[in-house]
Structures are given as structure tokens and as C-alpha cells.
Amino acid sequence: MNEDLPAASIRVPCIVRRNDALSDSSRIIPEETPIAFTYGGSTHAVMMATPADLEDFSIGFALTEGLIDSIDEAGDFEIVASEAGIELRSWLAGGRQEVYAARKRSMAGPTGCGLCGIESLEQASRPLPVLANALRVSSTALVAAMDRLPGAQMLNRETRAVHAAAFWAPESDALIVREDVGRHNALDKLAGALARQRLPAAQGVVLMTSRISVELVQKAARIGAPIIAAVSAPTALAVRTAEKCGMTLVAVVRGRDFEIFTHPERILEQVSTHVA
Known part of the structure; x- marks a missing residue:
């Protein structure tokens, strides 16, 4: 471990109001x-992020942003810390690397899209893989996996201030968790952890403690995850994107209840149509 790196959390003084x-x-x-x-x-x-699981972060970011297709293309890696922040050098x-350098030379300049490494608005919706995946999970098992997530969030138990992205593998019931102040960062770290452990995302479910934005759907699709589930609601664009790429999107998972927005065939339970 690099001793120059800041800790993931810190204790600070504050003034509290209790009992008036x-x-x-x-x-x-x-x-x-x-x-x-x-x-x-x-x-x-x-990125502004929690300084933990940085090699996972570097590899996962490269994968979800389409800079590499597998961990075998990740190459050499170095962490350099300074007073200004941290560099993840790859x-x-x-x-x-040659493909990336050519892409950088062809960039017209910043466009203000708010997405990393995007040269045009059209690239913000670049094509995603179609997830024609036969994975099926039971409602009961999915709810049970989500129920385990709070107990596995070690940093959030300390701080009550970070998001988590988790991978649940139904066959083994394993749960892998990564945390960060940013939900996108947490998912990138998770993607890197799966790649480093050679665990195929196609064989499990991505669990999120946040709302589901289109970027989360895009990142999950790029690593091949067929199902994403979260405690909060999705955006409309996230739903349209999940439908188009063949991903099952489950949201508002609260206790034993949830809502399926796309491709419900992967969730094994008879459901009835309800009109509010």
C-alpha cells in the first residue's frame, strides 16, 4: 500500500445538537x-472520488469507458500521490495505447458534455452490446441479496455518506462490494474488481444503492451485466437504454417489494399487471 495516499475516511470535530x-x-x-x-x-x-481500491478504479474506468475490452489490455499501472491529488497512470x-493516442489527436476539443473523453454529443449515446443473456434469478433471492448489501458496506457503516455498487452471483451467492462518494465511481471500482478476479459480469446482478442513471446502465452493459437493481428509481433515459440493450432494470427495491421496468423475463416470479 502507498503510504502517501490519504485514508478513505477521517474523523473531524463537529458540534452536535441533542436534546435541545x-x-x-x-x-x-x-x-x-x-x-x-x-x-x-x-x-x-x-474525478472526485474516495481514495480506495484505486487499481480496481483504474481498470474498471478503462473498461466502462471503452478504452480497453479486457484486463489483458490494461498494461502497466502506477499510483502517484501529491498534494494536488492522485494520478492513476496507465x-x-x-x-x-496507440489507438487511444490516435483518438486523442482527433479530438476537436472540449464540448461541455459532462462525460469523460467524449468528443461529440453523438458519442454520449454510443452503441452498447446487446445482452441476449439467459440468466434467471428468483425474486426472493434478489431481495435477499439486496438485504445483505447494507451489512457489507464497511465504509458507509462508518460514515453514512457513500454509495455502493455490488455484484451478486446467484450460483455461489457471493457478494462483492465497492464503495465511493460517487455512484459512478463505485460501479467503475466494481467493474475493475470483477476483471481482476476474472469473474464474468454476465453471470450475476449489479446492485446499486443509488438511483439508476443512464451512465450506470451504460457502464453495466459494457461489462456485460444482464441485470441491474437499485434502491431508488431510474431516469427515463436509463429505462429506454436498458430496454434497447436487453438489460433487466429493477428499481425501488424496498424490503420485499420492487419494480421491474425492462425485460422482466429474467425475474422468476409470476407478476400481475397493476394499473394505478
Whole structure:
């Protein structure tokens, strides 16, 4: 472990109001650090993120952003910490560095889209793989997996301030969790963890503690996850994107209840149509 890296959380003083009185106290809160992704010496993006699971973050970001197709193309990696933040330096392998350099040279300049490494508005909706996957899970098992998630969120138990992305493998019932102040960062870290462990996302379900935005659907699709489930509601574009790429989108998972928005055939339980 790099001793120069900041801790994922820190205890800070605060003043609390309890029983109509103020008193000195303290609270553990998550760290938030600028993290730069560089490839062959060229900065691709800077994210504000929790400084933990950084190799997972680097590989997962490259995968979900389409810079590489597999961990075998991840190449050499280095973490460099400074007072300004953290650099995740990568030199992509298998010819991907040359492809990336050519892409950078062809970029017209920043467009203000708000998406990393996007040269045009059209690329914000670049094609996704079609998930023609036969995975099926039971409603009961899905609910049980989501119920396990809070207990597996070690950083959130300390801070009550971070998101989690988890991978649940129905066959083994394994649950892999990554946390971050940003929900997209948490999913990138999860993608990297799966790649490093050689676990195919096609064989499980992505669980999120946040709402489902289109970027989460895109990232999950790029790693091949056929089902995504979350505690909050999706956006309309997330639903349309999930429908188009063949992903089952389950949201508003609260206790034993949830709502399926796309491709319900993967959830094994007879459901009745309800009109409010």
C-alpha cells in the first residue's frame, strides 16, 4: 500500500445538537480527492472520488469507458500521490495505447458534455452490446441479496455518506462490494474488481444503492451485466437504454417489494399487471 495516499475516511470535530442542547463531538466522514486518469502520459479525466481500491478504479474506468475490452489490455499501472491529488497512470497494452493516442489527436476539443473523453454529443449515446443473456434469478433471492448489501458496506457503516455498487452471483451467492462518494465511481471500482478476479459480469446482478442513471446502465452493459437493481428509481433515459440493450432494470427495491421496468423475463416470479 502507498503510504502517501490519504485514508478513505477521517474523523473531524463537529458540534452536535441533542436534546435541545449543543455539545462538542466528532464524526467520521469519507475523504474526497481529485483523481486523474492518465494514459501514456496524457490526462483523460479527473474525478472526485474516495481514495480506495484505486487499481480496481483504474481498470474498471478503462473498461466502462471503452478504452480497453479486457484486463489483458490494461498494461502497466502506477499510483502517484501529491498534494494536488492522485494520478492513476496507465500505459495500455495490446495496441490499445496507440489507438487511444490516435483518438486523442482527433479530438476537436472540449464540448461541455459532462462525460469523460467524449468528443461529440453523438458519442454520449454510443452503441452498447446487446445482452441476449439467459440468466434467471428468483425474486426472493434478489431481495435477499439486496438485504445483505447494507451489512457489507464497511465504509458507509462508518460514515453514512457513500454509495455502493455490488455484484451478486446467484450460483455461489457471493457478494462483492465497492464503495465511493460517487455512484459512478463505485460501479467503475466494481467493474475493475470483477476483471481482476476474472469473474464474468454476465453471470450475476449489479446492485446499486443509488438511483439508476443512464451512465450506470451504460457502464453495466459494457461489462456485460444482464441485470441491474437499485434502491431508488431510474431516469427515463436509463429505462429506454436498458430496454434497447436487453438489460433487466429493477428499481425501488424496498424490503420485499420492487419494480421491474425492462425485460422482466429474467425475474422468476409470476407478476400481475397493476394499473394505478
